[in-house]
Amino acid sequence: MHILLKKLTALHNLSEEEQRAALAVLGPSREVSRGTDIVSDGSTPTHTTVMLAGSACRYKMMPRGNRHILTFQFPGDMTDLYSYVMKHLDHAVGALSDCSIAQIPHEKIAALCDEYPNLQYAFWRDTMVDASISHSWALGGGRKTVERVAHMLCEIFVRLEAVGLAELERPLPYVLTQKDFADALGLSLVHTSKTLAILKQKNLIGRSGTKLLIINWEGLTEVANFDAAYLHFKNGGGSPSQKHGAVESGAANARC
Amino acid sequence: MHILLKKLTALHNLSEEEQRAALAVLGPSREVSRGTDIVSDGSTPTHTTVMLAGSACRYKMMPRGNRHILTFQFPGDMTDLYSYVMKHLDHAVGALSDCSIAQIPHEKIAALCDEYPNLQYAFWRDTMVDASISHSWALGGGRKTVERVAHMLCEIFVRLEAVGLAELERPLPYVLTQKDFADALGLSLVHTSKTLAILKQKNLIGRSGTKLLIINWEGLTEVANFDAAYLHFKNGGGSPSQKHGAVESGAANARC
């Protein structure tokens, strides 16, 4: 199953036909190397980007020269539905690792939306999950630092797992540097490092080469006070221990 | 002109017919008194709420007992399009002042969306502006405290002005307590108060009775480093001095 469909169907039910239609508009894949911008700030994109592999982020350079990461983007994510709706982008999208991406022209999205309202609904839903994640990040979610860091690790794991790219006992497939975390959390690199050290000390996480490894998922979610509901995956997210499963599966079929 | 249309047309062009259709689904108005919830956390609303008068906020109570304000809602705002898309709400909506509101059943929104794709587009756009505001709030936008506080004041003014509810030289029509600001900014009440005091000292803002008064808009935007572009109003927002006007007016008509 195509990674884009894995993501979309994890959020909303789509018919076979809708799935085929969505795939049909996908352009050829393209490689982007780490550190380069996929879409630049202030531009008015004509295409939407779909992540196929690798990790990226939507970010904004702030006046004081610091990078402010708004969200991470993983395979299956449509980084730029935002620009389809907004036209004018107020942030950039950059590759955090070597990535491969595909594009969809905005006209084709509009055509899809007209023909398949349910698909438009899925797209809308996708952008709203993004908003929900933003909410959760904003103001650090009222959590204290150790919680916040742990929470972000949980989020990343669940999102990757939802598209079949992560599983427990295995290191996360992508490299995110501590600087990336720091810029996403709004903390200094030093402090982020010290906080991660605490989680390592507790034997909740570790490193396997350059990659991050979750050693004790239960423990991590507990420290983080993590509830995957805000990610709005149909199956509730949250890995083996399905704690909060199927919260909204009842409504998942209906459009309203 | 109805307040809802003022808001929607400030974001996107709508035909006469679309405007009529949008108004037609509005339920009767209802009063909500200050401090009560309009929609509660964890619920699955069947209606979308339109603010007619007063100020409200989407908020979440955090484990540690603090209130975390996600966005302010002013007249014309549709607080709950979020729930139309998400079904299951992960935050509450509460009245910050006495409010009057109207509701629209979700089925009617779905019907509207089917019949008037351009209207659905406007709705989508509305929710995305919300997301954009979230982005701007997240992590304090990388600003330092005085900037942040000033920035929030600017945002509130521009949003109210866009629907014709605020003008310079006049106090803002609603009372927002410093606690409200603090909870939205993620700062302590004490610190918020001290920061506002700085802005007063500089003679940028003042108080007129219980209401806030902007004394020097130019100065305030300068301190805040404020650029209204992220609010995505067609006219660029930003009051008399139209600094960043019409950024995307060219594309505003087209759906794609």
Place this chain on the structure above:
DNA sequence: CGAGAAATTGAGTCTCTTCAAACCCCGTGG
């Protein structure tokens, strides 16, 4: 094996928080 990137550690400083008390404005009731 060496170079560069990333992570770690320590020390000093400043911001923001918490706790606590006083103040002010405004509506109410005597």
Place this chain on the structure above:
DNA sequence: CCACGGGGTTTGAAGAGACTCAATTTCTCG
């Protein structure tokens, strides 16, 4: 018409958390 009460605002002081600066260590990749 004035005293009272309460919500909201202001102020002060002490302490915790986070930041910066700077040096060191570890890791990875060529």
